Amino acid sequence: MRRIPSDKVARVVELRARGAPVMSIARELGLHRSTVYNYLARVQAFEDEGFLEEARRELEVFSRLYLSPLGEATPVSGQAVRLAELVRRFMHLPDAVVAQALLNAHWRRLKTCRRRRRSTSKSGKR
Numbered sequence: 001m002r003r004i005p006s007d008k009v010a011r012v013v014e015l016r017a018r019g020a021p022v023m024s025i026a027r028e029l030g031l032h033r034s035t036v037y038n039y040l041a042r043v044q045a046f047e048d049e050g051f052l053e054e055a056r057r058e059l060e061v062f063s064r065l066y067l068s069p070l071g072e073a074t075p076v077s078g079q080a081v082r083l084a085e086l087v088r089r090f091m092h093l094p095d096a097v098v099a100q101a102l103l104n105a106h107w108r109r110l111k112t113c114r115r116r117r118r119s120t121s122k123s124g125k126r
Helices: 006-017 022-029 033-067 078-089 095-114
Strands: none
Touching: 006 022, 006 033, 022 033, 033 095
16 A cells, blocks of 8 residues: 555545545545555554444443343433344344344445535625
8 A cells, every 4th residue: 555644644534524526536636546555455444443433442341231130221312222123133143144244234334424514504694
């Protein structure tokens, strides 16, 4: 993979998070499309590792809580209950497939949240 300066990597990620197409990112930064795709994949893999580490720590905490005498009273949100129902519903699939689906859904949701909101007011008119 072609090495590029860290400030360009940050710019690639920033532009993509704003919804810029890969072609325009490549053109603006003077990179090949494949280089942009490679760095986006690399950043996502790095972020996935961070997410997995955070999930592991969280699961360890909940595991200790649940195994304690008061574990049955561990509070969970309504969203957690719905996620548990989804996981249970698709338990017949291989674990890795379910995990990939959850990661994909997580990334799509992050992408949606990062999109710039459009202003509903027209500039210059009151």
